[in-house]
Amino acid sequence: xxxxxKHQAGLDALRPYVPGTPIEEVQREYGxxxxxxxxxxxNPLGPSPRAVEAIQDELKNLNLYPDGQSYRLRHALADxxxxxxxxxxxxxxADGIIMQICMAYLDQGSEVVVxxxxxxxxDIYTHVMRARLVKTPLKGxxxxxxxxxxxxxxxxxxxxxxxxxxxxxxIVTGDAVDAFMARVPDDVLVVFDEAYYELVDSxxxxxxxxxxxxGRRNVLVMRTFSKAYGLAGVRLGYGVGVxxxxxxxxxxxxxxxxxxxxxxxxxxxxEDEDFLRRTxxxxxxxxxxxxxxxxxxxxxxxxxxxxxxxxxIGPRAGExxxxxxxxxxxxxxxxxxxLPHFLRITIGDRAQNRRLVFALQAALV
Numbered sequence: 001x002x003x004x005x006k007h008q009a010g011l012d013a014l015r016p017y018v019p020g021t022p023i024e025e026v027q028r029e030y031g032x033x034x035x036x037x038x039x040x041x042x043n044p045l046g047p048s049p050r051a052v053e054a055i056q057d058e059l060k061n062l063n064l065y066p067d068g069q070s071y072r073l074r075h076a077l078a079d080x081x082x083x084x085x086x087x088x089x090x091x092x093x094a095d096g097i098i099m100q101i102c103m104a105y106l107d108q109g110s111e112v113v114v115x116x117x118x119x120x121x122x123d124i125y126t127h128v129m130r131a132r133l134v135k136t137p138l139k140g141x142x143x144x145x146x147x148x149x150x151x152x153x154x155x156x157x158x159x160x161x162x163x164x165x166x167x168x169x170x171i172v173t174g175d176a177v178d179a180f181m182a183r184v185p186d187d188v189l190v191v192f193d194e195a196y197y198e199l200v201d202s203x204x205x206x207x208x209x210x211x212x213x214x215g216r217r218n219v220l221v222m223r224t225f226s227k228a229y230g231l232a233g234v235r236l237g238y239g240v241g242v243x244x245x246x247x248x249x250x251x252x253x254x255x256x257x258x259x260x261x262x263x264x265x266x267x268x269x270x271e272d273e274d275f276l277r278r279t280x281x282x283x284x285x286x287x288x289x290x291x292x293x294x295x296x297x298x299x300x301x302x303x304x305x306x307x308x309x310x311x312x313i314g315p316r317a318g319e320x321x322x323x324x325x326x327x328x329x330x331x332x333x334x335x336x337x338x339l340p341h342f343l344r345i346t347i348g349d350r351a352q353n354r355r356l357v358f359a360l361q362a363a364l365v
Contacts, residue, residue: 005134005135005136005137005147005151007132007133007134007135013127013133015120015123015124015336016124017120017121017124018336019040020037020039020040020330020332021037021039021325021330022037023035023036023037023330026325026328026330030325030326030328032328034328035328035329035330036328036329036330036348036352036355036356037330037346038329038330038331038332038345038346038347038348038352038356039330039331039332039344039346040232040332040346041166041196041227041306041307041308041346042226042227042230042232042346043227043228043229043230043232043279043307044282044346044347044348044349044352045230045275045278045279045282045349046230047229047230047231047233047265048229048230048231048265048268048269048272048275048276049272049275050268050269050271050272050275051225051229051230051231051264051265051266051268051269051272052265052268053268054264054265054267054268054269055234055261055264055265055268057264058260058261058264059261061260062260062261064260065256065260066256066258066259066260066263067263068255068256070090070258070263072263072267073090073258073263073266073267074088074089074090074238076266076267076270077090077238077266077270080270081209081240083209083212083213083240086243086246087212087240087241087242087243087246088238088239088240088246089238089239089241089246089249089250089253090236090237090238090239090257090258090263090266091236091237091238091239091253091257091258092235092236092237092257092258092262093224093226093235093236093237094121094193094195094222094223094224094226094237095121095235095237096235096237096253096257097222097237097238097239097249098121098122098125098160098191098193098222099125100249100252100253101125101158101189101191101220101239101249102125102126102128102129102131102158103125103129103252104248104249104251104252105157105158105189105248106126106129106131106157106158107129107130107131108129108130108131109131109155110129110131110132110155110156110157110158111131111132111133111134111153111155111156111157112126112131112132112133112134112156112157112158112159112160113134113135113136113148113151113152113156113158113159113160114126114133114134114135114136114148114159114160115135115136115137115138115143115144115148115162115165116135116136116137116138116338117138117165117167117168117334117337117338117339118143118160118162118165118166118337119160119162119165119166119193120336120337122160122162131157132155134151134156136148136151138168140170141165141168141170141302141310142165142168142170142171142172143161143162143163143165143170143172145161145172145176145177145179145180146179146180148161148180149180149183149184152183152184152185152188156188157188157189158188158189158190158191159184159188159189159190159191160191160193161177161180161190161191161192161193162193162195163177163192163193163194163205163206164194164196164199164200164304164305164306166195166196166306166308167308167310167332167334167337167339167342167344168302168304168310169196169302169303169304169305169306169308169309169310170302170303170304170305171200171202171204171205171305172206173202173204173205173206174204174205174206174207175204176206177192177206177208178206181211181216181219184218185218186217186218187218188218189218189219189220189245190218190219190220191220191221191222192206192208192219192220192221192222193222194208194221194222194223195222195223195224195226195227195237196227196228196305196306196307197223197228198227198228198276198279198280199227199228199279199280199283199284199305199306199307200305200306201284201305202305205305208221209221209240212240212241212242215242216242217242217244217245218245219241219242219245220239220240220241220245220246221239221240221241222237222238222239222240223237223238223240224236224237224238225237225265225266225269227306227307228276228279228280228307229269229272229275229276229279230275230279231262231265231266231269234259234261234262234265235262236258236262236263236265236266238266282349283307283347286347286348286349286350286353287304287307287309287347289350289353290309290345290347290353290357291303291309293353293357294309294311297357297360297361297364299311299312299313299360299364300312307346307347308332308344308345308346308347309344309345309347310334310339310342310343310344310345311342311343311344311345312341312342313341313342313343313364314341315341316364317333317334317340317341317342317343318333318335318340320343320360320363320364321333321343323363324356324359324360324363327359329355329356329359331343331344331345332344332345332346
């Protein structure tokens with residue numbers, strides 16, 4: 001990987017996002033019945049039961065348009081986060097919030113700073129807006145906030161900080177973030193993407209909402225219901241920032257960005273503390289299990305704060321991924337993250353993880 005900062009701009013530089021292969025596609029292609037998907041960081045426990053109940057209660061209202069302001073959901077989130085409702089916006093997944101940020105804050109003369117080997121949706125919408133993308137190398141397997149701060153210029157409008165980072169699973173600490181924020185000008189929007197926030201196991205993780213509570217006008221924190229709450233299928237994410245930051249996003253968002261069932265599901269999920277606790281417990285226990293099995297297989301892995309683990313397979317990574325797919329196990333290749341020798345493996349339940357380990361052992365021979 002080059003140690004030089006990379007610059008890209010425009011639609012010609014855009015690489016479309018490639019989602020994880022659907023289970024049904026693998027079943028059709030290989031004539032399989034039992035397929036497990038460990039590619040998209042979905043919750044192996046399924047969706048929050050209280051979210052499902054809330055969806056069922058709302059089905060009778062499908063003839064109605066949803067509340068375009070998501071009033072009840074935003075107030076539920078505000079209560080959950082101990083923040084004012086006008087400091088919360090919601091969107092169609094975190095992806096929807098990213099799109100709104102780029103539409104609201106970027107133009108052809110803008111620059112966006114991101115890290116290499118991070119969430120590619122930042123790149124996509126930056127290019128859609130014909131803005132210039134500035135990429136800094138990883139430091140080890142983590143974001144290099146010092147390098148990112150050094151790349152900020154008078155043209156920089158947005159910096160995306162993926163924490164924990166996807167696909168490496170690493171975090172930047174509170175001290176590192178404080179030092180970074182001290183260097184970033186007040187007119188540059190810093191977006192902390194915390195999609196895996198609930199799964200982090202570290203006392204050093206930054207309290208980014210504190211910046212919002214302090215009234216910082218250049219901070220936006222994004223989180224999602226897709227991972228810990230098991231609601232990837234309804235597409236629901238949210239952003240937190242002072243009203244001056246969120247105002248431009250709300251002006252560019254589509255009229256009904258969050259559908260009726262998603263709004264109900266989000267409210268139900270926030271009330272489902274038992275499900276969230278069980279998700280965290282299972283994720284951490286199965287993460288430890290996989291660490292031990294990867295060590296037994298002689299595989300290097302990156303310690304993770306998420307529900308996935310980045311595993312180094314080597315030059316055969318693509319071959320191993322393809323073989324396991326033929327056997328009904330879908331993993332995430334990392335070519336699109338500029339990590340071609342790695343696979344990103346979602347943490348499943350114990351039965352899924354055992355099947356994965358057995359298949360990996362055979363494929364690596």
